[in-house]
Amino acid sequence: MGWLKRLLLAAAGLSLAIGAAAADTTVKWLHIETNPAQVKIWEEVARAYEAAHPGVKIEMQFLENEAYKAKLPTILQSKDRPHIIYSWAGGVLKAQIEAGVLEDITDSLKGYSDTVAPAALAAFTSNGHVYGLPIALSQVGFLYNKDLMAKGNVDGDKIKTWDDLLAAVKALKAAGVTPIVVGGADKWPLHFYWTHLAVRLGGKPAFDAALRGENGGFEGETFQKAGDLFKQLVDLQPFQNGFLGFKNPQAVGYFGDGKGAMTLAISIVYRQQSVQAADKIGLAPDKLGWFDFPVVPGGKGAPTDTLGGITGWLVTKSAPPEAVDFLKFFISRDVQERLAAGNFIIPVVKGGEAGLNNAFMKRIADNLSKSQYHQNFYDQSLGPSVGRVVNDVTAEIAGGSMTPAQAATMIQQAWKQGN
Amino acid sequence: MRGELASAPSVAPLRSPAAAIPEHGPVRDGKFAMAVIFLPPALLLFTLFVVLPIGEAAWYSGFNWNGFGRPTNWVGLDNYRFVLETRAFWLALRNNGLIILVSLSIQLPLALALALMLADRFRGAVALRMLFFLPYVLAEIATGLIFSFVYDGDYGLVASIWRFFGAEAPHLLASTQTAMLAVLIVVVWKYFGFHMMLFIAALQGMDRNLVEAARIDGASRPQVLRYVVIPLLYPTIRLSVFFAIVGSLQLFDLVMPLTRGGPADSSNTMVSFLYNNGISRMRVGYGSAIGVILFMICVTFAVTYKRWFMRDE
Numbered sequence: 126m127g128w129l130k131r132l133l134l135a136a137a138g139l140s141l142a143i144g145a146a147a148a149d150t151t152v153k154w155l156h157i158e159t160n161p162a163q164v165k166i167w168e169e170v171a172r173a174y175e176a177a178h179p180g181v182k183i184e185m186q187f188l189e190n191e192a193y194k195a196k197l198p199t200i201l202q203s204k205d206r207p208h209i210i211y212s213w214a215g216g217v218l219k220a221q222i223e224a225g226v227l228e229d230i231t232d233s234l235k236g237y238s239d240t241v242a243p244a245a246l247a248a249f250t251s252n253g254h255v256y257g258l259p260i261a262l263s264q265v266g267f268l269y270n271k272d273l274m275a276k277g278n279v280d281g282d283k284i285k286t287w288d289d290l291l292a293a294v295k296a297l298k299a300a301g302v303t304p305i306v307v308g309g310a311d312k313w314p315l316h317f318y319w320t321h322l323a324v325r326l327g328g329k330p331a332f333d334a335a336l337r338g339e340n341g342g343f344e345g346e347t348f349q350k351a352g353d354l355f356k357q358l359v360d361l362q363p364f365q366n367g368f369l370g371f372k373n374p375q376a377v378g379y380f381g382d383g384k385g386a387m388t389l390a391i392s393i394v395y396r397q398q399s400v401q402a403a404d405k406i407g408l409a410p411d412k413l414g415w416f417d418f419p420v421v422p423g424g425k426g427a428p429t430d431t432l433g434g435i436t437g438w439l440v441t442k443s444a445p446p447e448a449v450d451f452l453k454f455f456i457s458r459d460v461q462e463r464l465a466a467g468n469f470i471i472p473v474v475k476g477g478e479a480g481l482n483n484a485f486m487k488r489i490a491d492n493l494s495k496s497q498y499h500q501n502f503y504d505q506s507l508g509p510s511v512g513r514v515v516n517d518v519t520a521e522i523a524g525g526s527m528t529p530a531q532a533a534t535m536i537q538q539a540w541k542q543g544n
Numbered sequence: 545m546r547g548e549l550a551s552a553p554s555v556a557p558l559r560s561p562a563a564a565i566p567e568h569g570p571v572r573d574g575k576f577a578m579a580v581i582f583l584p585p586a587l588l589l590f591t592l593f594v595v596l597p598i599g600e601a602a603w604y605s606g607f608n609w610n611g612f613g614r615p616t617n618w619v620g621l622d623n624y625r626f627v628l629e630t631r632a633f634w635l636a637l638r639n640n641g642l643i644i645l646v647s648l649s650i651q652l653p654l655a656l657a658l659a660l661m662l663a664d665r666f667r668g669a670v671a672l673r674m675l676f677f678l679p680y681v682l683a684e685i686a687t688g689l690i691f692s693f694v695y696d697g698d699y700g701l702v703a704s705i706w707r708f709f710g711a712e713a714p715h716l717l718a719s720t721q722t723a724m725l726a727v728l729i730v731v732v733w734k735y736f737g738f739h740m741m742l743f744i745a746a747l748q749g750m751d752r753n754l755v756e757a758a759r760i761d762g763a764s765r766p767q768v769l770r771y772v773v774i775p776l777l778y779p780t781i782r783l784s785v786f787f788a789i790v791g792s793l794q795l796f797d798l799v800m801p802l803t804r805g806g807p808a809d810s811s812n813t814m815v816s817f818l819y820n821n822g823i824s825r826m827r828v829g830y831g832s833a834i835g836v837i838l839f840m841i842c843v844t845f846a847v848t849y850k851r852w853f854m855r856d857e
Contacts, residue, residue, distance in 0.1 A: 195824050198611040220826070224612030309718070310804065367697040367715025369807040509610070510825040517808075526720060526808040542608075542626065 151182045152448045155200075155207035157193045159374075160400055163469045167455075174454050181447045191311075194509075201226040201441060208444035209452060212257060214248040214435050215501045216508025221439070227256045228440040233449040234258075240458065244499065245473040248435040257439035258456045261470035262499075263391045264433040264489050265317050268398075269414045273302050273386040281387075281414040287325075287354060290419045294363040297386050304363040306385030308373030309523060312516035313504050317389050318358065319519045319532075320503045321418045321432045322351035328426035329498040335540075343536040352522060352529025354421065359523050369524055374401050381407030389418070391434065392489045396468050415485060417492065431496040434505070437473075507540070514539040598839060605832035615829065623833035632809040633834070636817035639724055643792040643813070646728045647735070652784055655736045656777075659743030660769070673744065677737040684734070688801030691730050692717065695802075723806035730798055735791065739784045746780035747773070782853050789849075793842055814838045 154171075158164050164185075171183040186207060188196060193211070200206050201221065212218055221227050231254050238246060238255065245259035269281040277297035284290055297304040308314040323331065327347035335342050365371070365385055374397075380388045381402030388394065395415075399407030420428050438456075440448055454460075461472040462480030471490045472478055481487050493499065504512035518535050521527035527535075605623050607615035627633050658676060662669050679687070694701045697715030706713040716726040750773070758772045774781075796815035799805065805812040805820050812820070818838065822831015 191824075198826055202612065220610055220612065224610075226612065309807070367718035370697065370715050370718030370803075510827050513820075513825045521808045524720060524808050 149180050149182060150445045150447050151184050152209065152445065152451055153184050153186060153207040154209040154451075155186045155188065155193075155211065157188060157190050157211050159189075160397065160469070162400075162467065163464070166460075166464060166467065166469070170455055170460050171451075174451050177454075178447070178450075181451070183451060206441050208441055208448040209438050210441060212249070212437055212439045213502065213505040214259075214437065215506035216512065217505060218249070218256070218439070219251065220508060222251050222256060226442055228442050228444050228449075229254045229256060230440050230449050231255045233446065234453070237453050240474050240476075241456070242473045242475060245435055245437070248501065249437055249439070257437050258452050259435055259437035259473045260456055261436050261464075262433065262473060262490075262493050263393055263436070263471060264431050264492055265321060265389065265391055265502075266415055266417045266489075266492075267387050267389050268380070268394055269387045269416065270380070270383060270385070270408060271412050271414050273297070273383065274414070276300050277302050277304075277386065279386075281416050284416050284419055287322075287419045287421045291358065291361065293387075294358070294361050298361070298363070303365045303385040304361075304387060305365070306371075306376050306380040306388045307364050307368050307523075308371045308376030309364070309369040309520060310371055311373040312520040313502070314373055314376065314390065315523050316502075316504055316516045316519040317432065318355050319351050319515070319522070320500070321389075322354050322421065323348055324430050324432050324498075324500050325418065325421045325426045326350055326354075326424040328424075328430055329500075330425070332500065341537070343540055344533045348533045348536070349529060352532050355519070355522055356529050359525070364523070369520070377401040378403065383408060392471065392486075393469070395485055410483070410485065413485070415488065427497065429492070429495050430498045430500070431492055432500045432502070433493070434502055435499070510542075511536065511539045598836075601832040601835045601839075603832075604829055605836050607829040608827075609829045610826040611828045617829075619829070623830050624837070626830060627833050627837060630821075632812060632817055632821070635809050636812040636814045639811060639813050640793055640795070642724060643728065643731055643795060644789050646732060647788040647792055648785060651732045651736045652739055652781070652788060654732070655739035655784070656743055656781075658736070659740045659747060660773070662740070663744050663747035673741070676740055679734045680737040682734070684797030685801055687730060687734055688798045691726075692802050695726055717803050718807060720807045720810040723803050723811040727799060727802055727806075727811050730802065731792075731795065734798070735788070739788070742780055742784055742787075743777065746777050750776050785853075786849060789845060790842065793838070793845070814841075 156164075156167075158167070168185065171185065175181060175183060197210070201210075201224075206226075212221075234255055241259065242262075245262060246255065249255060249257040249259055267281070267284070271281070274281050274293075274297070277293070277300035279293045279296050284293055294304040331340075331345070331347040334340050335345060335348070340346065365376075365379065368376075371379065376388070377390070377394055377397050378401035379385060380390075380394075381398030382404075392415075395413065399405065401407070417428075418432070420426075438452055440452065456474060458474050458476050461470070461474040461477030464470045465472045465477055465480035465486065466482055468483050468486055471486065471493060472480065478487075478490050481490055500506070502512075503515050506512075507515060514536055518527060518532035522529060522532050604615060606618060606620055608617040608619045608623070609615035662673050662676075682690075693699075695716045697703050697713050697718065700713075702716065703713030714722065716722045754772055754776065755768055758768050763771065794815060795813045796819065799811060799813055799816045800819075803811045805816050809817070814834070815838070818831050818834040822828060822834060
């Protein structure tokens, strides 16, 4: 009896120990952030969560932007998939939902979801089910270098219409300054021009109609005109030499080095240009200016319409509940205030804007809150295949190898072929 | 005299062993038993990693599929029609043709010329051979990355050289006219060493008596070259051409870091076109159709080439 009892006790003790060790959950978190300062804050948040919740480990994994997009479908179908993944919402999210690789977290968010700005949360909701949480909003507009603009006698704040922009480009060229810097090799920086023109020309109604296939879909008048106006700009040769060979980080660095007057970019470039610049300092905040994308006379879009991203995190199927818990911890007012204070994000959590201490970021946040129509990047909202076609054709218009009419036709064809 | 020399028997080390085995008897059975033991592992690997994926690709090419779950949207031959209608496909095909052309007309003659100079054992020959072979040793992605910096229009080596002569440096990788040219230069630089080594090996294994005999008969150096050495090299030249063409059809690793297919698809090869359109855009069916087309091209080439040019082997 003695040795048997002891044996049983030992076995029970051992299994308990193993059980306790197995209760250590690992939450795998895949991201694409290259800014080391921001990653540092994320790591601190992760460690803080681990300290508050013993038995949970947060494991961060990194993939570069393009590699991430290419690898994602394969990763999501493997058993080893990450639990939290980065997302730009839009058509890619739709495809992922349809494929059933995401976890419906609507129930876990009860009571929490009201803290998040509704428009941002809506981007990650489909048919009433929430699949992820937004982390940041961004706006696309023109960042400009005040010194270089002054050389061409151009006042950035006075550029309000498309013709003003064209005139500014001509003046800068005459003064020997490179008017615009763009990362043409990555193509998506170029598609901002075309898309924003479409937003200005047709507003939300035109985009919705095109999605429904009305008015000739993407071959319709709005999009043809967007291409024509973009061609007007391209014909002035406003971009830096060899722009089709510049990848986006390179182009951002080029702007940060003070080699070009303007760049049409996502608002986070405000910080990125100092990270990518050769001296790691870039342009000082008081040398940087911002103007919203110019309006087109006769355009049906409202001047408050914005183009930009709603980025966030998705939870993959069968992720442990700790993953959702960590997400709620991460996208909370305190963390958002902290990130906003570092000028990394425009917050989505109500009250997070209190952390914005920078006039520039406050202005962007203001624009976004006033906007009635925030168009997500076309190359995301239209899905992976059509999105890339939009990128390709705008790059070809910029390179002069395709006419705007051909470009519009190609997009419409790709849209009809479907994803 | 010329005829005799030209028809000198070429060394044929590649003669099939089966021809030497008698049709009957225990010897044949012995070899058969060995084949039964050694073939299955190789066949298994070959089936798993070559035959099955090809079959699967052919299957997927009939669907419109984004890579998630299982394919459900059958479209028959539509994907093939889309591929043939895509301008980028024909550009990629043209680019592959250009690579083959450049390999055969510039790379191989260059390799042959260098091999002829370096086959003899003179001082420094081994060092020079290694030097010329080094580009081949470098990983393709690394080469692509290095050359993307060399070609950079603002800070690259090419730009510096251009500016030294006083002109404004061109952005070779950013122009549709010059991107493919830039890729071709890197291709030649990378692979000529490999072909050179093949030729050197063949030259060193060549029977010197034939050359001596020709010399004794009064042939000059160019004549020896043209009528003795090169004909003796025909098997190696055929092999080199085969490698060059098959390699050109597969070129991908060099293109991606340099241009990713280049401004407006101007420097796409078939494989990079497949990657950009099939995988990056999550159109696996479309990508598979491209893959099947590429496979047909490769198989047709391999079979035709073997049958027509390597008949003696």
